[in-house]
Amino acid sequence: MDDALRVSNLRVVRGARPVVDDVTFTARAGRILGVLGPNGAGKSTLVKAIAGILPYDGDIDLEGLSAAQLDRAERARRIAYVPQQSELRSPLSVREVVAQGRYAHHVGRIRGTDGDRSAIERAIHLAEAASLADRPFTALSQGERQRVLLARALATEARLLLLDEPTAALDVGHALRLYRLLRTLAKAGYAILAVLHPLEEALDWTDDAIVLERGRIVLSGATREVIRAGSLERIYGVHLVPNGALGFRLPQEEPS
Ligand SMILES: Nc1ncnc2c1ncn2[C@@H]1O[C@H](COP(=O)(O)OP(=O)(O)OP(=O)(O)O)[C@@H](O)[C@H]1O
Numbered sequence: 522m523d524d525a526l527r528v529s530n531l532r533v534v535r536g537a538r539p540v541v542d543d544v545t546f547t548a549r550a551g552r553i554l555g556v557l558g559p560n561g562a563g564k565s566t567l568v569k570a571i572a573g574i575l576p577y578d579g580d581i582d583l584e585g586l587s588a589a590q591l592d593r594a595e596r597a598r599r600i601a602y603v604p605q606q607s608e609l610r611s612p613l614s615v616r617e618v619v620a621q622g623r624y625a626h627h628v629g630r631i632r633g634t635d636g637d638r639s640a641i642e643r644a645i646h647l648a649e650a651a652s653l654a655d656r657p658f659t660a661l662s663q664g665e666r667q668r669v670l671l672a673r674a675l676a677t678e679a680r681l682l683l684l685d686e687p688t689a690a691l692d693v694g695h696a697l698r699l700y701r702l703l704r705t706l707a708k709a710g711y712a713i714l715a716v717l718h719p720l721e722e723a724l725d726w727t728d729d730a731i732v733l734e735r736g737r738i739v740l741s742g743a744t745r746e747v748i749r750a751g752s753l754e755r756i757y758g759v760h761l762v763p764n765g766a767l768g769f770r771l772p773q774e775e776p777s
Contacts, residue, residue, distance in 0.1 A: 524582070525550045525681050525712030526571065531579035533563070533570045541567050542736040544579075548729075550680065553703055553713040555727035555744055557720070559757055562733040564716040565605065568683050571714075572602035583681065597625035601674035603684040607666060612657045615669050619645055619654075622676030641676050647702060648672035649695065663690035671699070682706065684715040688722065700726040724748050732756060 526548040533541040541563040548554045556564045570577040573588065573596050581588040583599050591599070601622070609618065622644065623637040633641075645651055648671040653661060658669060667690045674682060682703075688696040703713050703726065717723045723730055723744055730747040732740040734756050740747050747753065754760055 524548065525584060526714070527580070527582040527585075528567075528571065529580040529582070531567070531570060531577055531581065533566050533575055533577045535566060535575075540736050541570065541577075541733075544733075544736075544738055546731050546738060546741060548681070548712045548714050550710050550712045551707055552728040553707050553715065553726060555723040555730040556714060556716045556733065557718075557723055557730050557747070558733035563736040564733055565685050566736075567733065568602070568685050568714070568716055572600055572683055573597075574602075594625040597679070598677065599679050600681045600683065601677040601679035603667075603670050603674045603682070603687055605685045605689065606663075607658070607670055609658060612659055615650060615653045615656055615658055615661070615672075616641065616645070618658045618669055619650070619672045619676050622673040625677065640678055644672040644675035647675055649698065664692065664695065667691060668695065680711050682711055682713045684713070686716050686718060688717075688719075696722075720748055720753075 524547040528547070529545050531541055531544040532539050544567060546554075556567065558564055566575060569575045571581055571588075573593070583591070583596075588596055588600075619641050620633065620637070623633055623640060626637060627633055645654055648668045650665075650668045650672045653665055653669060658666065661669065667687065671684075671687065674684075684703075687699060691699060700722070703715070707713050715727065717727070727744045729742065730740075730744040731738050732747060732753065739756065740750055740752060
């Protein structure tokens, strides 16, 4: 079977310099891939390039098809992207924001179908956004917005799901339920790629991981192996606390 996503020799220039450079990896259906690395390593840039928001050099293949050969609507039906934050400023209702996830499905048609409407309601339900559905998106808290952006992505029904720090604004209950949902989607055949900072969340919920440092992949493999690797301590400038659940300490501190 083809990989759901194959990224080869990807290079993305922002400002005057490459901030993602020579990045090659694959993501497979049925698995959750964590994208790890310190601030500024290029994680969001990588995800935006895959989502088609930033120009790139190199190849991005989706189920064996070059993303560069797909038109915008076809690409949008294949890749769903949950950004860290929304730039949306207009006072759309939550349901209208989620409906944006269906635009690529009714190109050339003005009105959505029953299928569109049921996909929207299902996505709102899965993302725990039902109680927000009629409120203006811009009046929501950060965590509420994050759930709505997830719903918009799910409404696309794309089988490759990209999430940029999806739990950053979520309380612990919503965060755990989000991970459980991602696991369910992976079991149903989705390929999931999530940028994550909390390494304990990566350890608990991702199967594989890549670690970026200054735009390049410096570690990759099964998440458990990646996090155990000594070089992760160097990359983040911390020490792994022996026998801790997944505790880290700064180098100058004595372990308690
Ligand atoms: N619009 C821009 N113009 C120029 N440089 C940029 C731009 N956006 C980001 N960068 C730079 O690109 C690099 C990678 O940024 P990116 O947001 O991809 O990092 P990240 O790994 O997602 O970081 P974080 O963990 O802090 O979210 C950083 O050095 C950043 O300063």
